Amino acid sequence: MSGIRAQQKEKTRRQLIDAALGQLSSERSFSSLSLREVAKEAGLAPTSFYRHFSDMNELGLTLVDEAGLTLRQLMRQARQRIEKGGSVIQISVVTFMEFIESNGNIFRLLLRERSGTSAAFRAAVNREVRYFTLELCDYLQQANKLNADVAFLQADAAVTIVFSAGSDALDVDKDDRQQIALRTIQQLRFIARGAAEFSNRGLKSKT
Amino acid sequence: MSGIRAQQKEKTRRQLIDAALGQLSSERSFSSLSLREVAKEAGLAPTSFYRHFSDMNELGLTLVDEAGLTLRQLMRQARQRIEKGGSVIQISVVTFMEFIESNGNIFRLLLRERSGTSAAFRAAVNREVRYFTLELCDYLQQANKLNADVAFLQADAAVTIVFSAGSDALDVDKDDRQQIALRTIQQLRFIARGAAEFSNRGLKSKT
DNA sequence: TAAAATAGTGTACACGTGTACACTGAAAAT
DNA sequence: ATTTTCAGTGTACACGTGTACACTATTTTA
Structure with missing residues (x-):
């Protein structure tokens, strides 16, 4: 039994x-x-x-699922830390960098297969990243009271910047990683500031 | 002879x-x-x-050089168009999308080898992308009279966003590509707006 | 307790790979 | 005119690959 x-x-x-x-x-x-x-x-x-x-392909898709799971743990941890107060952006970036450090291989998998040669892989990775983005979008909309469109644009841009920074941080020593983290934090602030401005004025329709 | x-x-x-x-x-x-x-x-x-x-590796590095060349043609064309007037951001994104459309394979090469398994390839691709970024950085500094640090952060973020959009645009139809272009333009505006604000006030040092 | 199911093994095969080697014929150098 | 150089050829080899097939041993089912 x-x-x-x-x-x-x-x-x-x-x-x-x-x-x-x-x-x-x-x-x-x-x-x-x-x-x-x-x-x-x-x-x-x-x-x-x-x-x-049935083949390596199937194992690979399983790994991507596994990676998605890890990504959600990451989000959970970031949320918990944010609840305890502090700069949202800074906490998020630092948490993400910790993730890179202790889950390098998993992040590499996502990064590579996202632009890989298997359509199924690309779709699977994009699904996980989209989930990640939509979570952030919800948060921005609620916490910052942003226009829905603006919130999505900001979330999408932020995720892109953070993933790219993760890629840069993969094979680098601790000092450089710190440097990358600072750069990323500042860039996310640019985006947040810009989004807030446009959310107030409204996205322009013409001209 | x-x-x-x-x-x-x-x-x-x-x-x-x-x-x-x-x-x-x-x-x-x-x-x-x-x-x-x-x-x-x-x-x-x-x-x-x-x-x-001597081996496929050497051919590959030659291809990356080739790709770098194409990237510079792209920059030249964008500059020419910008001189004739119009929205800098919009012209840049549209020009980049045209590049993707007619040089898909070259862009794919850069995209993949940037996170590939060969350190030499990664370095070669990063060299080309850095060149691209520094060009943009110069332009921003001069045209927008930005603080040097801010200009670099903006250029770096913008290139990241544009490359990521290019990746998304690779295997989609014309309508979707247009959609991606609009999204990207708006995101670049967020970044530009944020950078301008921070350049006026100065980047914060502590707190 | 007998029969069926099944996780794991070992052998075998055809296939594509990188590349060493000896070669040919035409261009270049003498 | 003779020799040397060298881009391109064809053969040959060892190697790693995916996977078909027949098998064993043990758990599960009947």
Whole structure:
């Protein structure tokens, strides 16, 4: 009843996922991993791989889901910290930088597959990023009482800036990362300030 | 003296470059190309490849240079148009979108190799993008009389936003691209507005 | 308790890869 | 006119790949 068999299966499935994630690095992308490599790293015979995923593509999409999950943990943590007070922008950026530092491989996966060669991957990553953006959009609309259109534009721009900064921060030492964080905070302030101005005056329609 | 030999060599070298560029697409990245494929597409025996490049890596870096060249043409064209008057931001974005449309593969190359697995590639792409950013920074400083630090932050943010928009615009139809252009223009206005405000007041140092 | 299901193994195969090597023929140098 | 250089060819090899297939051992079902 406990399903000692299903339990074991789930365990080796995890081993495959972890093996794949573990092989990612700045010089190794998911698409450069082979089924055999991943199976070997997980301590499995190559053909056993098929008991869990029909091909590497399917494993990859699972990894993207996994990454989405991590992204939501990140959001939750940022929200918690913000509730305790302080600069929203600064807290968000610092939290994101911590995420990059301890989840480099996961972030790399998102970053690369977003412009990768598989339409399914691109769609999956964009779905996660969109979720992230809409969360932020809601927050901006509510907290800053912004026009809905303006809030979306701001959220979208902010996410773009932050992800790009994350990319820059991936392979850099702590000092440089700090530098990048400061730059990013200031850029987000530009955007916030501009959005606030336009929200008051209204987006221009012509001319 | 005319170098009928060197002339022919240059010609087949171009064939290799064009063959590689031509094989790029939304579902085909440079790293997924094989030496044999490129040679075949160029109408060459696989081993002849080595008469021109020591390996695919070297060809790839050549392509990045090529892409940088195209990027500068883009800047030149934008500048020319701006001189004739009109909204700087709008002209820039429209020009960039045209670039995406007619040079999709080149832009894809930059986009992907910027977060790719080769440090040399990443460095080469970042070099080109930095050049692009500094050009814009100069312009902003001069035309808008901005504080140097603020101008850099604005230029960097603007380039990030525009490149990201380019990525979004790669595989969509004309209507969607128009939509993306409008969004991008508005976001750049946010940034410009925010930068102008902060340039007047000065960036805050503490608190 | 007997039968069925199934996670994992090992062997085997065809395929595409990078590249070493010996070669050819025409351009360039002597 | 003779020799040298060298862009391009064709053959050959070892290697890693995905995956089909027949198998084993153990859990689950009947």
